[in-house]
């Protein structure tokens with residue numbers, strides 16, 4: 001019997017793990033996952049966006065706006081890329097590749113550069129990635145968007161998973177409810193069909 005030929009690629013595997021990690025996030029709007037691997041395709045670390053250890057998910061705010069900025073999620077949430085870097089318990093991340101489900105913000109980009117990660121592969125484009133792009137270019141970090149139709153299965157699980165929140169995967173950025181409300185695809189079934197079409 002010959003070996004299987006329809007197995008998933010390394011890129012599909014690691015982006016799949018990043019997507020699976022994102023599903024652990026408690027953030028009601030944006031779930032992001034990250035997976036860092038070394039040059040020999042060994043997983044070094046994973047992470048998703050969440051509150052720091054000891055800061056209870058049920059007690060800290062998840063909202064995006066409030067009269068007092070300290071009552072929003074922004075001062076507290078650790079981003080997926082940062083968590084993957086901070087969760088690392090090995091020797092070095094130097095020369096590693098980071099897979100992430102959304103393009104990194106400028107703060108994560110700085111950490112990515114400083115720990116020596118040399119390549120970033122992201123799935124969805126976050127709306128404000130200009131500073132990230134500029135820093136990666138200057139620091140020589142390879143920065144590529146990952147587009148692979150075979151990830152459709154994982155996308156589909158993700159879409160089904162987000163049914164409860166009636167989130168839209170086709171909006172830019174994905175999971176932005178404010179945009180979804182305005183989106184002509186805000187009917188969730190239409191959304192799923194559209195997402196399948198896109199895939």
Ligand code: ZN
Nearest residue numbers: 079104105108
């Ligand atoms: Zn970030």
